[in-house]
Every structure is written in C-alpha cells, then in structure tokens.
C-alpha cells in the first residue's frame with residue numbers, strides 16, 4: 001500500500017481516528033506521519049491548506065512539516081459549518097485568525113479544540129488550577145466524582161466489590177448534592 | 189484619585205529599585221492574569237456598547253471605597269490621553285503597546301505604587317499585571333491573585349470546567365497566567381551561550397524574548413523569560429518551574445562572568461570602562477548604544493571593575509533614555525537625531541550628579 005498523503009512512499013503506519021462518530025482509517029509513510037501529526041487531518045476538505053500553517057507558524061515559527069506538506073485533497077471529512085451562536089465565529093475562521101471572538105466559541109468548538117490546545121500546551125487539554133470562587137463548589141464536586149469513579153473502577157477490577165459499592169454510594173451522595181443546587185433531584 | 193502626572197515621573201517605580209533577590213541579574217518579575225467576563229464578546233469582536241459596559245463594570249469593581257485596599261488605585265481612559273503620555277506608560281511597562289493603541293475603548297487601573305495595573309479591554313476584557321523587583325514570583329502572584337479574587341467576587345468570569353479561564357487567544361487558555369522574569373545576561377550573551385539556552389528553554393516550555401529591543405534581538409542584554417504553557421498545569425507549578433529555571437540561568441550567568449574575568453580580565457575591564465567613558469562623555473547617543481553601554485557599566489559594577497553607581501541611578505537612566513520619557517522630560521517633541529543629543533546630555537547629567545553625590 002502506498003502512503004495516502006505523498007502517494008510516493010510505501011505506507012507503514014495505520015492511523016485510526018473517530019470523526020463524527022465514524023471510524024476513519026488512514027495509511028501513511030513514516031515521513032508523512034511525523035509531519036502530519038494527525039492534526040490537519042481534521043481540516044475541511046476545501047479548507048485553505050495554508051491557513052493552519054499560517055496560524056501555527058505565527059506562533060511557533062515555521063513548522064517542520066510545512067516544508068513538504070502536501071494538501072490533502074481526498075479526505076472525506078465533512079465540512080463543519082457550525083458557527084458560534086454568540087458571535088458567529090466559524091471553526092475555519094478561528095483557524096485562520098488563531099483567536100476566539102467570545103467565550104461561547106469554546107463551547108461551540110469543544111469537539112475540535114482539544115487537538116489545537118494539545119499542540120499549544122504540550123499535550124494538555126484540561127485546566128488544572130485555580131477556579132473562580134463562585135463556581136468553586138460545584139466544580140470541586142464534579143472533580144471529586146471523577147476521582148471516585150476511577151477508584152470504583154479499580155476496586156471492581158481488583159474484585160473488591162464491597163469497596164466499589166461504598167464508593168458508588170459516595171458518588172450518588174455527591175451527585176445528589178450537585179443537583180440540589182439546581183432542580184429537585186430525580187431517583188435513578 | 190492620583191493624577192496622571194504621578195505615573196509619568198521618571199523616578200524608577202518600586203519594582204525597579206533593585207537590590208533584592210538576585211537583583212544584579214534578575215531585574216524584575218512580572219505576573220499577568222488574563223480574564224474575561226461571560227456574556228460579552230472579546231475586545232477583537234465586541235461593540236462599543238459592550239466595551240463601555242465592561243469598562244464600567246471593571247473600574248467600579250476596583251474603585252470602590254468598600255474594597256479596603258492597602259494601596260489606592262487610579263483610573264485612566266486611554267481615550268483622553270495624549271500620545272506622549274501613553275508612550276511613557278508603555279515605557280514604564282504599566283500598559284502594553286497594544287493597549288496604548290486602543291484609544292477607543294482601552295483604559296487602565298493602576299495602583300499608586302505602580303506595582304499593580306489592570307488593563308481593561310486589551311486583548312482580553314481584563315489583564316491583571318503585577319511587577320516586583322528582583323526574583324519574587326510568589327509575592328507577585330500573590331498580589332495579582334488578590335486583585336483577581338476581588339474581581340471574581342463582583343464580576344461573572346468566563347470560565348469552563350475543562351478549559352479553565354476562557355481567553356481570546358488559545359495560548360492563554362487555562363490559568364490565563366503568564367509569569368515572566370526580566371534578566372540581565374551580558375556574560376551569557378557575549379560568550380554566545382544564549383542561542384543554545386533559548387533552545388533548551390523552548391523544550392522546557394519557556395519562551396525567551398529580548399526586551400528593550402525589536403523582536404528577539406536583545407538590546408542591552410536584557411531578556412524576558414516566561415512560561416509558554418497555561419493549560420494542564422496549576423499556577424503553583426508554573427511559578428515553581430519558572431523560578432527554578434531562572435535560578436539555574438542565574439548560576440549560568442555567574443559562571444560565565446567568572447570565566448570572563450579569569451580568561452580576559454584586562455580585555456573585559458577595558459571594554460566595560462570604555463562604555464562608562466561613552467556614557468560620561470558622548471555628545472550623541474542612540475538608544476541602542478546607550479542601552480548597551482548601561483548594560484556594560486552594570487556588569488562592570490557587578491564584577492568590581494567599575495566603582496559602584498547605585499541601581500537607582502542606572503535604572504533611571506534606562507527609563508529616561510526611552511523616546512517617550514526623553515520628550516516628556518524635554519517638554520517638547522524631538523526628532524530622532526535631536527533625541528540622540530538630548531539623551532547623551534541627560535545621561536551625562538545623571539552620572540555627574542551621582543559622582544558629585546558620592547564625593548561629598
């Protein structure tokens with residue numbers, strides 16, 4: 001099999017990605033795989049292939065893969081035309097300009113954002129650190145639930161079922177508290 | 189409220205007084221927090237109406253007698269401010285050049301001692317900045333954090349559980365924290381060690397920029413080292429990492445200075461003392477030459493090759509040699525060549541004053 005990107009070297013690497021709920025399999029050579037870094041695979045088919053390079057070159061200097069990156073013309077990714085309800089920003093425009101227009105943009109593009117943030121923040125996609133006082137409490141509870149769920153999983157794996165059950169009760173307790181902040185809580 | 193004149197004086201502000209925590213190598217520390225209000229578009233896209241509302245919300249949250257702040261804050265709109273005054277505030281690092289150009293909707297809140305400034309409607313709705321002399325990341329962060337807590341009590345911040353503080357630029361997303369140290373690294377520069385160091389820093393997630401110069405070219409051997417990453421790392425870790433990097437660079441600079449002295453003592457002494465001569469006797473001084481000579485003189489003093497001149501005097505020279513300050517001091521607009529002449533005379537004066545002071 002020949003590399004789908006350069007169509008020259010033999011493909012040695014298979015990349016599987018989830019895209020809009022569909023599984024996509026790609027075959028690349030070693031060289032292209034390194035250059036692509038699976039980032040602009042998610043760009044729209046009619047996206048200006050230079051836009052993302054412009055964006056990132058202005059932040060990072062010329063990216064290594066811009067030297068011989070080949071526009072991907074055959075990708076079957078769907079064009080994402082979602083625009084931000086608060087400001088009208090589209091994802092494509094964000095990639096061109098490298099900046100958001102309003103806080104709601106984050107919510108609008110939350111599916112695509114992790115791959116951008118990963119590149120900018122050394123692989124990180126999630127905030128750790130200070131939280132504004134007003135939302136502190138519910139945030140802490142959500143974090144607590146996450147941690148407990150992890151504990152529960154490992155308890156189950158290690159067949160400590162009694163522990164798992166008691167952790168589950170703790171999770172339910174916190175979930176109740178979380179919900180009582182808003183509406184009346186429903187029994188599951 | 190303090191008048192703007194207070195903030196336009198060339199007396200070095202508190203954070204430039206030196207003589208503290210590696211003060212001979214680390215000139216100052218800066219913390220910047222980027223914050224936005226929910227329900228408003230970011231400054232790059234907002235309407236005049238939104239700009240006005242944000243301005244009112246933020247300024248009235250700070251200028252409030254019930255705050256009980258240790259140091260009073262003053263509010264200035266960039267709109268009514270003459271260009272020269274705006275430039276002086278930039279040269280004093282109280283506002284960014286970007287804000288200085290935003291005369292339509294930008295404004296600034298600044299503490300009387302000039303250690304804290306809050307820019308309104310720069311790239312983000314709110315940018316809290318704290319400056320401290322020497323290496324004082326903890327203290328600077330603590331002060332900025334205090335202002336942040338005051339604001340968050342009164343204003344609805346744009347914050348997301350997983351992305352953290354939402355900012356206009358994704359390079360600030362998360363903590364919105366940019367911590368920087370301004371370092372004077374003449375020995376590392378002259379021994380060509382800055383290039384490799386900058387590369388190493390990049391791998392550690394730190395950015396090195398020249399300051400007082402264009403782009404990455406450092407004039408006067410001053411560099412700013414900051415964290416690049418704002419997401420996935422708590423504030424304490426960001427600060428701790430920068431602290432340890434800064435301390436290591438200090439050790440490297442000390443090592444390079446020692447090596448310079450050992451290998452080329454007389455050549456180094458000659459070069460540094462010549463710079464003192466230029467500052468004392470030149471009649472035309474470009475800002476670049478002045479910055480480089482001041483850097484050399486500072487190094488000469490640190491190495492004991494030049495008799496001491498207080499940091500206060502050198503810092504005042506650094507401030508006043510900048511175009512905005514010069515023209516403000518002259519009380520008139522000066523062309524570039526006129527500035528070079530005026531700069532030379534002001535620096536001569538400063539050094540002579542110090543000389544007569546120390547002889548009395």
Ligand SMILES: [Zn+2]
Pocket residue numbers: 003004005006007008009028029030031032033
């Ligand atoms: Zn290939």
Ligand SMILES: [Zn+2]
Pocket residue numbers: 084085086087088089101102103104105106
């Ligand atoms: Zn938006």
